[in-house]
């Protein structure tokens with residue numbers, strides 16, 4: 001996360017506002033007739049004071065190409081495409097954010113949002129679609145199994161699914177939805193506008209920051225590497241990622257290098273151990289490498305100190321277990 005811990009605290013508090021009275025600390029929930037389930041939500045740095053809603057940065061709507069915008073509000077990105085009486089948005093996220101998104105779009109067009117494309121199945125991206133009742137909701141076919149587990153009551157009714165690729169027309173503009181394999185979650189969708197050379201990804205990377213260790217458990221590290229390598233070959237003028245306001249393609253390219261460097265270092269260690277000591281030596285690598293491996297060129301990236309060993313573990317798991 002590139003965000004300050006206080007901002008993360010507030011974002012999570014807002015996300016949970018309807019369901020959990022206080023975002024962090026001990027909680028219990030219970031299904032009718034069942035014993036309560038105790039759980040604790042812990043931020044990385046719980047001592048910072050959350051911002052009040054008045055201290056939230058105002059949303060921004062940045063025009064990237066004719067009729068194509070990057071909305072950034074409540075710590076999340078949406079692509080907005082307006083053409084020919086149609087409006088496409090990505091990832092409304094939740095009702096409060098969707099209403100803000102609606103207000104900003106109303107400054108640009110009177111046309112209602114007609115298409116919502118979701119970037120993946122995670123709960124912090126898929127809520128708020130009911131704010132746009134006229135919209136057709138598109139999500140990869142792998143979204144529904146996760147939506148069946150919804151605890152917030154906020155997942156959308158999906159109108160259209162796709163398997164490997166879907167072309168969506170927005171007026172005269174083309175928006176491509178690509179499934180390039182699992183990345184962050186199982187329904188990872190890369191959105192690309194080939195004519196405008198704009199790509200949108202969610203939760204695959206952030207500028208000069210490692211994904212925090214608490215958020216990597218369902219991130220497929222070899223999958224993320226493959227996806228980033230694939231899209232880095234496409235012509236790109238703007239690369240929108242989920243949780244930062246910038247769109248510089250360099251941020252994407254630096255993360256391509258990071259994932260390749262991490263993969264190469266871990267793969268080399270595993271190969272060397274296997275050739276010298278077989279499967280027993282591989283187990284030794286699992287124990288030692290997260291403590292010993294360093295990639296010095298990334299030591300100034302945010303979260304490196306706290307999260308790099310966990311990244312090494314996840315890459316070890318991805319290479320040997322394929323997830």
Ligand SMILES: [Zn+2]
Pocket residue numbers: 120122184185202203
């Ligand atoms: Zn995610």
